[in-house]
Amino acid sequence: MTDLLPVFDAHRRLLFGVAYQMLGSVADAEDAVQEAWLRWSAADRDDVADPRAWLVRTTTRLALDRLTSARARRESYVGPWLPEPLLTTAGAGVPDPAEEAVLGEQVSLALLVVLESLSPAERAVFVLREVFGLPASEVARALGRSEAAVRQLGHRAREHVAARRPRFDADRQAHREVTERFLAACVGGDLDALLAALAPGAVLVTDGGGRTKAALRPITGADKVARFLAAVGSEGASLPGLRLELAEVNGVPGVAAWTDAGPFVAMSLGVADGLVHQVLVVLNPDKLSGLGTGGGSA
Missing domain, CATH: 1.20.140.160 (PhyR, sigma-like (SL) domain)
Structure with missing residues (x-):
């Protein structure tokens, strides 16, 4: 053996x-x-x-x-x-860079x-x-x-x-910069900043699995997407120990959050032409074990 x-x-x-x-x-x-x-x-x-x-x-x-x-x-x-x-950042759910090489951006x-x-x-x-x-x-x-x-x-x-396959053309640095602006707008509850970060036809898909509050259908349009995210951010702000961070989610810069109770949400963004065109949001707590306990950054 x-x-x-x-x-x-x-x-x-x-x-x-x-x-x-x-x-x-x-x-x-x-x-x-x-x-x-x-x-x-x-x-x-x-x-x-x-x-x-x-x-x-x-x-x-x-x-x-x-x-x-x-x-x-x-x-x-x-x-x-x-x-x-x-999470594909070393030290935040994946133990070393070799793991990232195995998963890579193909795992988005x-x-x-x-x-x-x-x-x-x-x-x-x-x-x-x-x-x-x-x-x-x-x-x-x-x-x-x-x-x-x-x-x-x-x-x-x-x-x-x-x-x-969605045609998102941002290179890694541009993707990170857009994600940072998006994260700052979410943290600040800034509706105007969210609108500025979103493409006019942006699509938001949320997965709550019936376990937590989420949209039951995709949401389309920058205004509707921004208002939904602002509402979720406002509710999440009251959660004990909420930590919202830039994180490497499935090989690309994204957003992840934890509370004192554990993982809370993961977001993956589709970025092109300096704007967010797609937001995939996983809220179902049964699906967040891959976020670990937090503390990593992209």
């Missing part, structure tokens, strides 16, 4: 990255990785020529099983469903939302091929399909993602 854990740990970040991008859930991804460990610890290593390939294949299949049941549960979800946010909430519209097989191929760069032969073995089928699935997935 002593030689099993080092081999597994060497690939743990990769396995979590695969499972998280397949499922959009930190908790489900962690469960899939734990189940992969149990299967690895019980496997006959004489039959395992390539531990990495075996572990990726096992984790992918476990994630596919979970994805099918998760989608069934989401049919009864209250309001819009968003993926679980994950905006992309994960698009991946939700793929079939499970298309999503698996996109994650394994486009995000992690696995060869078609390895993906084919993981999914139990031919290489030709994998290439066809990959082609459909790439076209689908390209057609639906």
Whole structure:
């Protein structure tokens, strides 16, 4: 048993990255990785020529099983469903820079939302091929399909993602500067400053899951979005120990908040032309474990 854990740990970040991008859930991804460990610890290593390939294949299949049941549960979800946010700043939920290299900007909430519209097989191929760069032969073995089928699935997935992926063109520094202005406006409850930071057609999507106050439909238009955010900020200001911070959320600058009771909210912004075009807000407390206890900054 002593030689099993080092081999597994060497690939743990990769396995979590695969499972998280397949499922959009930190908790489900962690469960899939734990189940992969149990299967690895019980496997006959004489039959395992390539531990990495075996572990990726096992984790992918476990994630596919979970994805099918998760989608069934989401049919009864209250309001819009968003993926679980994950802080990708070292020391704030992710232990070191190597973890960020595994997840990277491909793990943005905006992309994960698009991946939700793929079939499970298309999503698996996109994650394994486009995000992690696995060869078609390895993906084919993981999914139990031919290489030709994998290439066809990959082609459909790439076209689908390209057609639906939001066109946010801000570089990292510009994104950070816009996010800082947005955060300052939220903290100050400054409606005019919020309006100045938002594009006229800005869209706000909030995920409360029926657990906390949230909009049950997307909100469109700078004025409506600003007023909703100002109202949420006003209510949150009364919470004990509220800390609202610039944070790296899923690979890009975003906003996260904690109270004395724990994580409170995560926001991911879509930025283009110096303005916020999309605001994804996760308020469901069941989805905020990836925020840790706070204290990090982007």
